[in-house]
Amino acid sequence: MGFRMDIGRDGLHADVLVIGFGKGGKTAAAALGRLGSRVVVVERSDRMYGGTCPNVGCVPSKGLVHHSRRRRPEDAAQEFYEASVAKVQQVREFMRAGNYAGLNGIETVSVLTGRAVFLDPHTVAVETADGPVSVRADTILINTGSEPVVPDIPGLRGSRFAPSSTQMIESTRLPERLAIIGGGYLGLEFAAIYQRFGTRVTVLEAAPRIMAREDEDVADAAVAILAEEGIEFVTEARVVEIRDGEHEATVVYEQHGEKHTRTVDAVLPATGRMPATDGLGLDLAGVRTTENGAVEVDGHLRTSQPHIFALGDVNGGPQFTYISLDDSRIVLDQLIGKGERSTADRVAVPRTLFMTPPLATTGMTEKEARAAGHRLRIARQAVADIIAMPRAYAVEETRGLMKFVIDADTDQILGAALLSIDAQELINTVTLAMRHGITASELRESVYTHPSSTEAFNDVLGTIIRADG
Numbered sequence: 120m121g122f123r124m125d126i127g128r129d130g131l132h133a134d135v136l137v138i139g140f141g142k143g144g145k146t147a148a149a150a151l152g153r154l155g156s157r158v159v160v161v162e163r164s165d166r167m168y169g170g171t172c173p174n175v176g177c178v179p180s181k182g183l184v185h186h187s188r189r190r191r192p193e194d195a196a197q198e199f200y201e202a203s204v205a206k207v208q209q210v211r212e213f214m215r216a217g218n219y220a221g222l223n224g225i226e227t228v229s230v231l232t233g234r235a236v237f238l239d240p241h242t243v244a245v246e247t248a249d250g251p252v253s254v255r256a257d258t259i260l261i262n263t264g265s266e267p268v269v270p271d272i273p274g275l276r277g278s279r280f281a282p283s284s285t286q287m288i289e290s291t292r293l294p295e296r297l298a299i300i301g302g303g304y305l306g307l308e309f310a311a312i313y314q315r316f317g318t319r320v321t322v323l324e325a326a327p328r329i330m331a332r333e334d335e336d337v338a339d340a341a342v343a344i345l346a347e348e349g350i351e352f353v354t355e356a357r358v359v360e361i362r363d364g365e366h367e368a369t370v371v372y373e374q375h376g377e378k379h380t381r382t383v384d385a386v387l388p389a390t391g392r393m394p395a396t397d398g399l400g401l402d403l404a405g406v407r408t409t410e411n412g413a414v415e416v417d418g419h420l421r422t423s424q425p426h427i428f429a430l431g432d433v434n435g436g437p438q439f440t441y442i443s444l445d446d447s448r449i450v451l452d453q454l455i456g457k458g459e460r461s462t463a464d465r466v467a468v469p470r471t472l473f474m475t476p477p478l479a480t481t482g483m484t485e486k487e488a489r490a491a492g493h494r495l496r497i498a499r500q501a502v503a504d505i506i507a508m509p510r511a512y513a514v515e516e517t518r519g520l521m522k523f524v525i526d527a528d529t530d531q532i533l534g535a536a537l538l539s540i541d542a543q544e545l546i547n548t549v550t551l552a553m554r555h556g557i558t559a560s561e562l563r564e565s566v567y568t569h570p571s572s573t574e575a576f577n578d579v580l581g582t583i584i585r586a587d588g
């Protein structure tokens with residue numbers, strides 16, 4: 120234990136207790152610990168030091184994206200997959216150990232392994248391998264993350280063929296046929312990964328369109344790429360039952376009033392994640408939750424108890440690691456700063472769907488900007504047509520498009536959708552421009568390295584395909 124404090128008869132006393140070893144919690148814990156605060160971080164699983172992202176989320180899934188792209192047609196699917204999972208798990212192990220040592224190694228920080236449950240507003244009970252420990256603290260940060268939503272479909276919860284995304288990532292058996300329920304970001308990312316590893320993937324989506332939130336031109340281009348890779352999309356498909364057989368499962372779905380079936384080796388429910396508040400004893404702490412089960416917070420991430428904060432997925436905000444990180448900045452600003460930062464400061468939050476090439480978006484879509492009453496200029500170009508971006512040709516990835524939504528009156532960028540090589544990096548530049556009021560013309564006229572993907576902005580932003588008024 121890094122925390123040189125005896126566990127007395129009435130348990131541990133700390134200045135700050137962090138429940139859950141997620142991104143926001145560990146960042147705040149390290150910062151406060153380095154300033155000398157006595158911090159206890161409680162993590163329920165010794166497999167999860169560092170939280171979801173490095174263990175079962177972003178990092179392993181992007182590791183699998185990377186390995187799946189490297190598979191050649193002559194590679195035996197099962198063996199290649201098994202080797203890829205092993206490499207990904209090695210990285211996970213490295214990061215898990217590093218996270219533990221990094222935090223527990225701070226003189227005044229201690230990591231306690233066990234599930235925390237509130238006993239009262241200042242105290243939690245932790246069931247550790249060495250028995251129960253109570254921890255009492257002046258300030259408490261809840262950072263318990265989120266859990267997958269498993270829809271109430273007959274046969275799904277008890278099915279032997281319906282792994283969670285975590286189980287998929289950890290399993291070394293490659294399914295030959297995979298049905299994914301839900302065409303959201305996580306579902307599509309997994310679809311792209313497994314199709315490239317050699318699985319036959321079907322995405323079953325209840326809505327009439329995949330990626331319904333995005334503009335149609337962007338969604339159509341992305342779905343066309345995924346379909347071209349061999350992924351089958353079935354829209355307006357409502358899954359009504361999962362029937363387990365001896366070696367496979369049958370997915371029953373309704374489409375246009377008719378029942379259909381698919382026989383598969385695995386069914387992945389990818390229907391979202393909900394805040395992990397169940398069993399935390401929040402009622403004993405006097406911490407209110409929202410209708411969706413998230414911890415209710417204000418713009419400073421303070422809960423209904425002024426000394427308790429909630430960071431990351433558990434507070435119902437956007438479910439991204441970088442948002443959890445930003446949450447830690449807000450909380451630290453409350454605890455040791457000027458108390459000025461708030462969630463309202465976030466101008467545009469970028470996001471990336473790590474398909475190949477990636478789709479990264481920020482700000483408003485065209486339809487959102489129109490609905491908000493802006494007069495618009497729309498700049499859009501297919502990547503293959505962007506002469507100023509030879510990098511796409513050099514690395515043989517010319518698929519996709521870049522689209523900018525620009526306010527016609529102010530020249531401010533309202534949003535962008537980049538379906539292109541390097542989009543996961545480019546989107547951060549666009550977001551920074553939006554945040555700091557850099558106009559579309561300034562972004563177009565800027566000096567960029569060559570050959571790079573950023574220099575595409577020199578071209579695309581000069582290509583106005585639609586203008587209002």
Ligand SMILES: Cc1cc2nc3c(=O)[nH]c(=O)nc-3n(C[C@H](O)[C@H](O)[C@H](O)COP(=O)(O)OP(=O)(O)OC[C@H]3O[C@@H](n4cnc5c(N)ncnc54)[C@H](O)[C@@H]3O)c2cc1C
Pocket residue numbers: 138139140141142143144161162163164167168169170171172175176177178180181233234235236262263264265284305395398399430431432433437438439440441443
């Ligand atoms: C497959 C997948 C891919 C993803 N890809 C991306 C991506 O590319 N980019 C991105 O930004 N985001 C991605 N995400 C989302 C991202 O992982 C989460 O938004 C982020 O990890 C949330 O972090 P957090 O700080 O809220 O808590 P988490 O990292 O979820 O940590 C919460 C921790 O609390 C622990 N815990 C829970 N309850 C208790 C309790 N009662 N007592 C003690 N400990 C407890 C849990 O074990 C867990 O370790 C992905 C998620 C998944 C599942």
